[in-house]
Amino acid sequence: MAALDKFQGVVEDRHRYAAEWKAATGRKVMGYLCTYLPDELIYAAGNLPVRILGSHEPQDVSERHIYSKWCPCSRDFLAQGLLGRYDYLDGILQGHCCIHMKQTYVSWCRHLDPGYCYDLYVPPSLHTPMARTNMVRGMEELRRSLEEESGTAITQEVIRNALDVYDTNRRLLRDIYDLRKQDTPPITGAEAMEVILATMVMDKKEANIWLxxxxxxxxxxxPNNKDNGDGKLRLMLIGSGSDDIGFLRLLDSMGMEVVVDEHCIGTRYFWNITPDGADPLAAIADRLIAKPPCPNKDLEEKRRMAFLEELTRDFRVQGVIVMQQKFCDPHQWDAPDIKALMDRAGIPTLFLESDIVVPVGQFRTRVEAFAEMMEIGA
Ligand code: SF4
Structure with a gap:
């Protein structure tokens, strides 16, 4: 498919896309960490926001800066910076999620001299009135800082225009996910992830045309309404910064259908639309508060479980794979609750622990055993 090829091209050559965008527009490229950073505000300032991503290759550069017992995402992301792959950046921002990512951010600012650095405070629990007040204040401070940095007035109208582009993007991605509810989804799990990854680093206006x-x-x-389904097992992939397409390709090659996900390179990034509101900054804060939560921000209510239940039902999930990043405590906390939730629904779960380099052979064996167990139980 022509559009899919274009998204794949961006993913494979994402640094070139950003560098060419910069050369063509004369504007700045800003890297960001975590889905709690509102990239639409970076965009409103006239910059290209690009999500920092890992490469899943062995590396020996991050250990001098952050502990080897920090999660694979934090080490892999920092390694990309240390290896010079993001040299074109004019700045880096993070929405505070956990101490691991914080250290990636701090090391990046301290040792890579990216120019502009901004650390957005995101309250640890987002479900209180005080958290909302702080989030709205955080949006205003970020707006002011970006305005100062860019020398561009970021008015309410400018923010609304950026929100139009971003919410269109979210709606289009939702439409694509809706097609995955079909008996025979027209897009595989790996292809869907490629689309999301590409839109995270592209100019959203261009991404929307391609979408x-x-x-x-x-x-x-x-297929027409005589579709009896492709007979593949319907899986949900759960995780955190799970950006490894290789693992999804492995699942595809094994005849499994990842029909939906709950992680940061998927639903947690784009699922909800900005609510209407007179103050667009407050509306952005409200979207972030209401979005599918990271376990870091979900205490004490654990709204995440209701979202998982909804996805399981709507996408007719038959099995769940939880991709646990090694040393990630926040996601580990939720593992017993996820298991209990899926047990109640009669859905088998497979927990895999992942490092920077995904152990494909070992995972293949475990997924094969899981698939066999599901088929026997079906
Ligand atoms: S939430 Fe977990 S996976 Fe994500 S950055 Fe923090 S420790 Fe790493």
Whole structure:
């Protein structure tokens, strides 16, 4: 499919995309960490926001800066900076999630001299009135800082225009996910992740045009109503910064269908639309508070479980794979609750622990055993 090829091209050559965008527009490229950082505000300032991503290759550069017992995402992301792959950046921002990512951010600012650095305070529990007050204040401070940095007035109208582009993007991604509810989804799990990864580093206006094209192509691929399904096991992938397409390709090659996900390179990034509101900064804060939560921000209510339940039902999930990043305590806390939730629904779960380099052979064996168990139980 032509549109899918274009997204794949960006993922494979994402640094070139950003560098060319910068050369063509004369504007700045800002890297950011975590889905709690509102990239639409970076965009409103006239910059290209690019999500920092890992490469999943062995490396020996991050250990001098952060502990080897910090999670793979934090080490892999920092390694990309230390290896010079993000030299084109004009700044880096983070929405505070956990101490691991904080250290990646601090090391990046201290040792890589990216120019502009901004650490957005995000309250640890987002479900209190005080948290909302702090989030709205945080948006205002970020707006002011970006305005100062760019020398561009970030008015309410400018923010609303950026929100239009961003919410269009979210709606289009939701439309693509809706197609995955079909008996025979017209897009695989690996392809869907490629689309999300590309939109995280692209100019969203361009990404939206390509998403429209992709939607039309996918709808053209839908089987007629005699579709009896492709007979593949329908899986949900749960995790944190799970950006390893290789693992999804492995699942595809094993005849498994990842029909939905709950992680930061998927639903946690784009699922909810900015609510209407007179003050667009407050509306951005409200979207972040209401978005599918990271376990870091979900105490004490644990709204995450209701979201998982909804996805399981709507996408008719038959099995769940939890990709646990090594040393990530926040996600580990939720493991017993996820297991209990899925047990109640009669859905088997497989927990895999991942490092920077995904142990493909070992995972293949475990997934094969899991698939066999599901087939026997079906
Ligand atoms: S939440 Fe977990 S996976 Fe994400 S950055 Fe923190 S420790 Fe790493």
């Amino acid at each position: 429209e094209e992709l939607l039309a192509e996918l709808k053209g691929k839908l």
